[in-house]
Amino acid sequence: MQLFPTWILLMDIMNVTLVPYGNAQEKFDGKQWQFTCQHGEEECLGNMIECLKLYEPTVQWESIVTCVKGDQGNKLMHANAQLTDTLKPAHQYVPWVTLNREHTDAMQDKAMSSLFNLVCSTYKGEKPVACTGETKTKPTTYCMN
Template sequence: MKLSGLLAAFLILCAGGRVLGISHPKPACHYPPSQWCRSLEIAIECQVQKQCMEVNAARPNQAVPPVSVTLYYESLCPACRIFISQQLFPTWTMLQDIMTLTLVPYGNAKEFPSANSPFTCQHGEPECRGNIIEACIIHLTGHSAAHIVYCMESAADVLNAARPCLQLYAPSVSWSSVDSCVKGDLGYQLMHANAVMTRALNPAHTHVPWVTFNGEYTEENEDKAMSSLFRLVCQLYKGVKPPACTGAPVRLERSFC
């Protein structure tokens, strides 16, 4: 994040809560911490612009493509839930600067376009509903989707967790918009797209979770992902490894509260 001297000076004034020597109360921050560094405007509102600039300075070279990780899964599959909770989300949290994540909730479902119920799922109708809820949330919430899906999949009740997880991680997205998506044409279109993506896998998937890296599936990589996805993503990244991968310390300006 490059700032001109004038803008940098303005940010320093704002960070201290003073402009031209006049004190102002700290403004309310309406964004969850996961979004604080998404833009300069958000960083200013949440008064973390200095910290965001330090984080950006330590990020890897953006010219090197990130590792593309795609998870094909179904919402009520116990193995999928364990993988998302114990491997995928922690890895993405630590390595999202060098990896992109695509979630495809469909798994072993079947599509019957001519039937009254267009989809059937391995774990019954509740799973079909969970799949479509998560497909709609992924579509509507963008960057926050990974947090919401993790929140749901790690909860005791996946379906009942959907609404509070949405409110926690994407408060600007109303539950009514998700509900409209689930019950309307958009939800069907999203599920159909996931069905097409899943059926197009080569080799065809035989189980879930099914993970591809940079668009390719190998049994070797899947075995590594199930035991240590974090280590695998670090190995696959072609650029200079970030400190999280190497364990190397990064010296930033120290600050305390």
């Protein structure tokens, strides 16, 4: 619930990389990667769809089905596996929040309680207007087309 409103207010100083993979495992079967997700096949399918939409936001649903079953979807999911597997320290749960490629329990707690305040307080450059006043009440719903 915090990510989108925080990003809207701080997009000039905030880079977001979403990595749909979670606590999955991968194994190469000689032809392609096979994925096993913590919560079953539906989670793996959802992760794959998210990968494809992040890679190509305008892709149509018909193309997603083809891509999920093809090489492109497999390569994108494998890339997310590699990103996840190279985290230092290794992730222990999801979401696993990193800031400037670093993770600490204290930072994770701050991100979960107020991502907006965490980004504002750790940003080293000139603070955007959104960071200079009191914490703004952020709307909890948005209408997107």
